Amino acid sequence: MSKYFNSFYKELTPYTPGEQPQDKKYIKLNTNESPYIPAPGVIDVINSKEAADLRLYSDPELKPLKAELARAYGVEPKNVFVGNGSDEVLYFAFMAFGEAGLKFADITYGCYKVFAAVNGLKTEIVPLKDDLSLDPSDYMDSGKAVVIANPNAPTGMTISLEDIAEIAKSNAGSVVMIDEAYVDFGAESAVELTKEFDNLLVVQTFSKSRSLAGARVGYAIGNEELIADLETLKFSFNPYNVNRLSMAAAVEAVKAADYYKDACGKIAATREWTTKELTKLGFTVLPSKSNFIFAKTPDYDGKKLYLDLKDRGILIRHFDSARISDYNRITIGTQEDMETFVATVKELLAK
Numbered sequence: 001m002s003k004y005f006n007s008f009y010k011e012l013t014p015y016t017p018g019e020q021p022q023d024k025k026y027i028k029l030n031t032n033e034s035p036y037i038p039a040p041g042v043i044d045v046i047n048s049k050e051a052a053d054l055r056l057y058s059d060p061e062l063k064p065l066k067a068e069l070a071r072a073y074g075v076e077p078k079n080v081f082v083g084n085g086s087d088e089v090l091y092f093a094f095m096a097f098g099e100a101g102l103k104f105a106d107i108t109y110g111c112y113k114v115f116a117a118v119n120g121l122k123t124e125i126v127p128l129k130d131d132l133s134l135d136p137s138d139y140m141d142s143g144k145a146v147v148i149a150n151p152n153a154p155t156g157m158t159i160s161l162e163d164i165a166e167i168a169k170s171n172a173g174s175v176v177m178i179d180e181a182y183v184d185f186g187a188e189s190a191v192e193l194t195k196e197f198d199n200l201l202v203v204q205t206f207s208k209s210r211s212l213a214g215a216r217v218g219y220a221i222g223n224e225e226l227i228a229d230l231e232t233l234k235f236s237f238n239p240y241n242v243n244r245l246s247m248a249a250a251v252e253a254v255k256a257a258d259y260y261k262d263a264c265g266k267i268a269a270t271r272e273w274t275t276k277e278l279t280k281l282g283f284t285v286l287p288s289k290s291n292f293i294f295a296k297t298p299d300y301d302g303k304k305l306y307l308d309l310k311d312r313g314i315l316i317r318h319f320d321s322a323r324i325s326d327y328n329r330i331t332i333g334t335q336e337d338m339e340t341f342v343a344t345v346k347e348l349l350a351k
């Protein structure tokens with residue numbers, strides 16, 4: 001740390017992303033990327049004309065993408081905010097709506113804590129239940145902003161739309177953010193509820209179900225006044241927050257809904273297959289509606305399983321935190337990836 005560093009930030013613990021190793025080729029089941037390439041139209045649009053246009057600034061209002069998202073979700077463009085990944089969207093939302101503090105689960109997406117800290121927000125951390133499910137009643141009348149990942153990460157578990165409506169209703173004085181990064185793998189979206197509740201903000205991303213993690217595009221849907229607040233912050237920070245290539249890719253991705261529906265369906269089917277196989281091997285697997293599963297077994301230490309699989313060229317994600325160190329989070333790859341994964345786990349258990 002330099003002696004010049006702003007003292008406000010000295011205690012910050014930054015987010016630790018999952019490994020992106022460059023040393024050799026792994027079966028990569030550690031950062032919830034899609035195993036399937038983007039839709040053909042997405043790849044085609046990144047052509048030499050688009051590359052030549054990089055000399056020009058991108059559209060700061062992101063009009064074509066907002067129009068496409070609005071059409072796809074049955075809202076108006078003024079109800080859509082677009083960011084550089086949903087991480088940026090969440091960051092602006094915490095900045096905008098976290099003045100009275102922010103409430104979230106003890107086991108959830110790691111960026112919430114970091115984004116709250118960098119903005120100096122007070123936090124209230126609510127433990128998940130013993131079975132790692134989230135109790136909606138813990139989030140009623142919070143007196144501060146609420147953020148819930150639904151499905152939650154790294155558990156993959158969901159709460160119902162009825163619960164979300166109750167939470168929004170009981171927190172009329174603050175904003176309730178529902179992070180739907182994984183909603184397309186079999187959960188229900190709360191987008192429709194944003195028409196009923198002006199304090200409800202739904203955040204989604206192109207990174208998981210649309211195979212565009214590297215493009216960095218995310219968005220929020222909500223009441224136009226909430227969206228206008230996010231725009232105020234964006235135009236005060238980085239007006240050209242989404243680059244030309246990424247916006248062009250994202251527009252095509254929204255149009256290719258059928259392609260991605262098919263890919264998500266394959267991933268959900270492979271998830272069910274993997275869950276069944278691991279259960280047969282004695283694992284406890286939480287009921288997941290996402291593109292990963294969270295699993296543990298009494299027969300093999302969680303961290304050791306992660307390390308031994310890494311030795312054998314398979315990367316999964318292990319979290320060294322108290323309540324979940326027995327578990328590993330396993331991204332669902334192709335059916336072939338998962339057959340290799342299950343066979344390797346079998347070998348390790350037999351040793």
Ligand SMILES: *Cc1c(COP(=O)(O)O)cnc(C)c1O
Nearest residue numbers: 085086087109153181205207218
């Ligand atoms: C991956 C993830 C995000 C962030 O995704 P971006 O790549 O920044 O769009 C947000 N929330 C959760 C729960 C995630 O798992």
